[in-house]
Amino acid sequence: MKEISVQELKDKMDSGEDFQLIDVREDFEYEMSNLGGELIPLSGVLIESGKIDKNKEVVVMCRSGKRSAAAIMQLEQQGFTNLYNLKGGLLAWAEEIDPETQVY
Template sequence: MKEVTVEDLKRMKENGEDFQLIDVREDFEYQMSNLEGDNIPLSGVVIEADKISKDKPVVIMCRSGKRSAMAVMQLEQQGYENLYNLKGGILAWQQEIDPNISVY
């Protein structure tokens, strides 16, 4: 499984790179804090796969990196080859990039 670090994601955002960010946390988690990605909870990621790009890099994130890793595995079984798991999830983002972001 391919991964990106929070530093990689920050650089991608700052450079205006063309990628899609998918947050697979539940809606209430996304409402608490997010990195402005599309919210598709893990339970619906295969059902809503048509919302996930196949022609540009897609970074998938969650709270710690576990649910997003499951999402990557599920989507790779559907033929996706452009997926990256955000290592450490939003917890790593809080620790390394933005200590003011709300996480639980």
Template structure:
């Protein structure tokens, strides 16, 4: 499984690198706080895989990294080779990048 740290993701954002961010948390979690990614809950990842790019890097993200790792494994089993797990999830983002971000 390929992983990306929150500092690497921040660098991608700052550089304007093209990538897709998928938040696999539930909609109520996404509404509380998010990193601006597209919300596709874990249970729907395979149902909505047509919304997930195969042409650019895709970063899967959740609260701590566990659900996004599960989503990444599902996608890899379906032929995706361009997916990364955000190590530590939104909790790591709040701790290292944006302490103002509200987390639960």
């Protein structure tokens, strides 16, 4: 599984790179804090896989990196090859990039 660090994600955001960010946490978690990605909870990731771009880099994130890894495993079985797991998830983002990020 391909991974991306929170610093690499921040660099992509800062440079305006064209990629898709998918957040596989639950609604209440997303409302508490998010990085502006599209919310597709893990439980619905296969049902809503049509919302995920197959033609550009897609970064999948969650709180710690475990649910996003599970989502990527499911999606790769559907033929996706352009997915990157955000290593450490929102917890790593709060620790390394933005300590103001609300974590739980």
